[in-house]
Amino acid sequence: MTPTLQFFLIVSAALFCIGLLAALSRRHAIFILIGIEMMLAAAGLNFIAFWRFGPRPAPPTGVMVTIFAIAIAAAEAAVGLALVIAVYRHYRTTNVDQLDHLKG
Amino acid sequence: MSDWIVSHLWLIPALPLIMSLGILALASRNAAAGLAIVGQAVALILSLAAFVATLATPGYRVFHNFTWFTFGEQALRLGLVLDPLAAVMLVMITLVSLCIFVFSVGYMAADQNFTRFFAYLSFFSAAMLGVVIANSLLLLFVCWELVGLASYLLIGFWIHRPSAAAAAKKAFITTRIGDIGFFLAILWLYGRSGTLLFYDGGNGALEKAGLVTLGASATFVALLIFCGAVGKSGQFPLHVWLPDAMEGPTPVSALIHAATMVAAGVFLVARVYPIFSSGAINGVTAPLTVVVWIGVVTALISALIALAQADIKRILAYSTVSQLGLMMVSLGVGGVAAGIMHLLAHGFFKALLFLGSGSIIHGCHEEQDIRRMGGLRGLMPVTFLTYAIGMMALSGVPLFFSGAWTKEEILHATSLWSPSRVPHYLMLAGVVLTALYMTRQMVYVFFGERRAAAQHAHESPPVMTGPLVVLAFCAIIFSVVLTPAWPWLHDYLSGERAHYDLSQLIQPGLYLALALVALGIGLGVLFYRGSGASDPLEHAQPALFRFLANRMWLDEFYDGTILLFARFAARLSDFLDRYFWDGLVRLFAGIGQLFAGLTKSFDERAINAGVNDATGAARGLGRVLSGWQSGQVQTYLSAIALGMLALLLFYAWLT
Numbered sequence: 001m002t003p004t005l006q007f008f009l010i011v012s013a014a015l016f017c018i019g020l021l022a023a024l025s026r027r028h029a030i031f032i033l034i035g036i037e038m039m040l041a042a043a044g045l046n047f048i049a050f051w052r053f054g055p056r057p058a059p060p061t062g063v064m065v066t067i068f069a070i071a072i073a074a075a076e077a078a079v080g081l082a083l084v085i086a087v088y089r090h091y092r093t094t095n096v097d098q099l100d101h102l103k104g
Numbered sequence: 105m106s107d108w109i110v111s112h113l114w115l116i117p118a119l120p121l122i123m124s125l126g127i128l129a130l131a132s133r134n135a136a137a138g139l140a141i142v143g144q145a146v147a148l149i150l151s152l153a154a155f156v157a158t159l160a161t162p163g164y165r166v167f168h169n170f171t172w173f174t175f176g177e178q179a180l181r182l183g184l185v186l187d188p189l190a191a192v193m194l195v196m197i198t199l200v201s202l203c204i205f206v207f208s209v210g211y212m213a214a215d216q217n218f219t220r221f222f223a224y225l226s227f228f229s230a231a232m233l234g235v236v237i238a239n240s241l242l243l244l245f246v247c248w249e250l251v252g253l254a255s256y257l258l259i260g261f262w263i264h265r266p267s268a269a270a271a272a273k274k275a276f277i278t279t280r281i282g283d284i285g286f287f288l289a290i291l292w293l294y295g296r297s298g299t300l301l302f303y304d305g306g307n308g309a310l311e312k313a314g315l316v317t318l319g320a321s322a323t324f325v326a327l328l329i330f331c332g333a334v335g336k337s338g339q340f341p342l343h344v345w346l347p348d349a350m351e352g353p354t355p356v357s358a359l360i361h362a363a364t365m366v367a368a369g370v371f372l373v374a375r376v377y378p379i380f381s382s383g384a385i386n387g388v389t390a391p392l393t394v395v396v397w398i399g400v401v402t403a404l405i406s407a408l409i410a411l412a413q414a415d416i417k418r419i420l421a422y423s424t425v426s427q428l429g430l431m432m433v434s435l436g437v438g439g440v441a442a443g444i445m446h447l448l449a450h451g452f453f454k455a456l457l458f459l460g461s462g463s464i465i466h467g468c469h470e471e472q473d474i475r476r477m478g479g480l481r482g483l484m485p486v487t488f489l490t491y492a493i494g495m496m497a498l499s500g501v502p503l504f505f506s507g508a509w510t511k512e513e514i515l516h517a518t519s520l521w522s523p524s525r526v527p528h529y530l531m532l533a534g535v536v537l538t539a540l541y542m543t544r545q546m547v548y549v550f551f552g553e554r555r556a557a558a559q560h561a562h563e564s565p566p567v568m569t570g571p572l573v574v575l576a577f578c579a580i581i582f583s584v585v586l587t588p589a590w591p592w593l594h595d596y597l598s599g600e601r602a603h604y605d606l607s608q609l610i611q612p613g614l615y616l617a618l619a620l621v622a623l624g625i626g627l628g629v630l631f632y633r634g635s636g637a638s639d640p641l642e643h644a645q646p647a648l649f650r651f652l653a654n655r656m657w658l659d660e661f662y663d664g665t666i667l668l669f670a671r672f673a674a675r676l677s678d679f680l681d682r683y684f685w686d687g688l689v690r691l692f693a694g695i696g697q698l699f700a701g702l703t704k705s706f707d708e709r710a711i712n713a714g715v716n717d718a719t720g721a722a723r724g725l726g727r728v729l730s731g732w733q734s735g736q737v738q739t740y741l742s743a744i745a746l747g748m749l750a751l752l753l754f755y756a757w758l759t
Binding site: 020023024025032096097099100101102103 | 738745
């Protein structure tokens with residue numbers, strides 16, 4: 001069986017939903033960060049799939065955008081992890097339920 | 105010297121004034137009496153010099169006028185005048201004052217306010233001398249009021265005594281009633297004639313041109329001026345203050361309430377006599393008639409009251425009132441010179457009597473009730489002799505005592521008064537009464553048995569008896585210039601050349617006076633000899649005696665009428681203030697409060713409510729919105745996810 005566009009889109013959507021679920025339900029900041037990374041990965045997978053099964057698959061445009069997105073996601077993860085460490089040092093916790101100082 | 109003092113007349117009142125201020129400034133007990141006496145002695149010498157100057161020509165008159173201030177077109181001018189009237193008054197005042205100052209050194213020796221006393225005495229003397237030489241009714245009024253002030257200060261000298269404080273107030277307020285009239289007279293005179301100067305080279309108020317301008321107003325001006333004289337000279341009905349004024353120290357009584365100050369009223373009438381006599385027919389004008397009758401009533405009433413008094417000083421006080429009434433009668437009937445002569449003679453012998461009474465009081469250890477004295481003749485010989493001379497001068501024993509000649513002259517003047525003979529007969533009765541009450545006093549004080557206060561009496565020191573002797577000497581020697589044989593003083597005062605006529609010495613009037621005085625003294629000796637401490641009049645006529653002893657209930661009468669009215673008016677004003685005017689004020693305040701309340705509730709209910717609603721809404725909205733801002737980052741994320749889902753569903757629904 002040859003993989004089709006639908007297959008990739010379903011995998012991507014599933015990956016996104018898992019990431020979203022992780023981001024919404026986990027209490028630990030690190031896991032939320034992982035969830036966000038998963039959602040980014042799902043978006044990247046979508047790019048690749050639409051490029052590969054699109055009208056002009058010859059130039060590697062989709063791959064390039066995705067590589068850039070992954071590079072940016074790495075930078076974002078570094079910033080996110082640095083924030084988590086800073087928060088932990090300040091509040092001695094990484095549980096986002098307790099980090100509610102921006103409450104109105 | 106004589107010419108020099110005429111141009112430096114202001115020095116005479118200025119000296120005692122400077123001394124008064126000096127005494128107050130130094131506040132040294134030792135220097136006080138010395139300064140006052142030296143000032144007074146120099147003033148006496150200057151007065152004598154001025155007196156000599158006036159002898160130069162008959163009808164001598166010199167005045168210096170100066171401008172006090174200029175007000176727009178009007179210049180207010182004051183001035184000083186020296187004429188026979190002023191000159192004799194100057195000499196009399198300074199001489200009597202000097203004697204009294206010396207006497208006070210002894211009398212007030214134990215008083216702790218010795219310094220203040222001499223400052224006041226000097227001040228009084230300065231003011232009185234100012235009255236005498238003033239050539240302007242305004243300047244005279246100023247000094248007149250200063251005299252009133254000095255009198256107030258001296259009557260109330262023993263301020264710790266409530267009765268003295270009350271007497272001082274009474275004297276001040278009573279004389280003030282008369283002074284209102286005097287002040288109105290000044291305004292009226294100025295309004296009519298435009299000048300207040302007495303003599304001004306033909307333009308003065310007392311000179312022909314001035315009197316013509318004044319015209320018929322002269323009657324009212326004269327009557328109003330007389331109001332002032334009535335107050336100051338203790339004439340009926342304003343005489344009530346004078347007996348009360350005996351609360352002051354005895355030298356004050358002698359100086360002010362016998363010799364000088366009370367004479368100011370008589371002097372004033374004599375000074376402005378041309379206004380009183382303006383438009384006279386046969387020497388009679390309406391104001392002069394008023395003067396005569398007031399004088400008659402005063403002289404008789406007070407002589408009667410004097411008969412029933414027990415306080416030695418009060419008897420003399422009523423005697424003074426009576427004699428002042430006699431002087432007023434004399435002025436009113438046209439005997440100006442006689443009135444002034446009696447004023448001068450009275451100044452000497454009444455000062456003598458008062459100082460004598462001071463010596464008696466001092467000797468009897470501050471006892472003033474004559475019923476507690478008696479038999480002092482042997483214990484106080486000098487006082488007795490001088491007092492007897494004073495008493496005979498006052499009673500008018502003929503030939504050797506000054507009072508006799510002047511009284512005779514006054515009686516003569518009253519007998520010539522054309523409208524009525526009644527004042528003449530009443531004055532004859534007055535002479536008998538005077539002799540009677542003076543004899544009564546003499547008998548009580550110096551004769552008979554020694555009663556309580558006389559047991560340990562002693563003669564006063566020479567510093568007190570000395571002035572008595574000097575004044576007694578004056579009271580006798582003064583009669584030389586008063587005799588009808590050589591009526592030098594009369595001619596001098598009337599502005600005529602002195603003449604000499606020995607045949608005038610013995611006149612029918614003299615026999616009459618002799619008879620009346622003998623009658624008075626005889627009756628007195630008969631009644632009071634051996635009467636002891638009880639009064640024969642009290643036994644014979646208890647009701648009459650009580651009537652007189654209570655001063656005819658005049659004080660009570662005033663208390664029941666004028667003062668009652670004043671108190672009623674005060675209470676009415678109080679009531680009006682409290683309830684009527686205050687009610688009005690409260691009403692307006694209430695209206696204001698009502699409006700304030702209305703705006704307050706409008707503010708609170710309308711304006712504040714709107715603002716409150718707006719802020720409440722904003723706060724409620726904020727609360728709702730802030731509720732959404734939970735700080736839970738996952739909640740936000742959920743909202744974003746739901747929003748995206750909704751967008752997707754919307755997109756799906758569109759396609």
